[in-house]
Amino acid sequence: MTTESQLREKLRKITALFEGAATAGERQAAAVAMERVRLALDATIKTQLPPEIQFSLADQWQRRLFLALCRRYGLKPYRYKGQRHTTVVVRAPRSFVDNTLWPEYLALQEALDSYLREATERIIREEVYRDADEAAERAGQS
Numbered sequence: 001m002t003t004e005s006q007l008r009e010k011l012r013k014i015t016a017l018f019e020g021a022a023t024a025g026e027r028q029a030a031a032v033a034m035e036r037v038r039l040a041l042d043a044t045i046k047t048q049l050p051p052e053i054q055f056s057l058a059d060q061w062q063r064r065l066f067l068a069l070c071r072r073y074g075l076k077p078y079r080y081k082g083q084r085h086t087t088v089v090v091r092a093p094r095s096f097v098d099n100t101l102w103p104e105y106l107a108l109q110e111a112l113d114s115y116l117r118e119a120t121e122r123i124i125r126e127e128v129y130r131d132a133d134e135a136a137e138r139a140g141q142s
Helices: 004-019 024-047 060-072 094-128
Strands: 052-056 087-091
Touching: 004 094, 060 087, 060 094
Parallel strands: none
Antiparallel strands: 052 087
């Protein structure tokens, strides 16, 4: 069973993995490196307009995580009027999206999904009924 504090630590480790930090000194260096990434992204956006990259995220929680991650890197996510709420558009260099943003998002999203699955299962078993297994499968109807 994962606690919230364990989840927070896991998220920090995932972030540290993408930033390359393990010790306090490395974390400080990672913060400086992240700021350099933000500045480089800003410079790229000012000198040449990066392509619009559109993402379709399955639910509000995935979308909120992705939006927060984009904003952490100084990106300004948006969607056009009439687009679904599950759509997020970002202007960013494709290499940054492919090598940093999207892989980090996937790792964080998996950690959060795992935590939410465990918490939901535990709450159902403790508060609703201890047997929260899937329905039994039977042969077809006759």
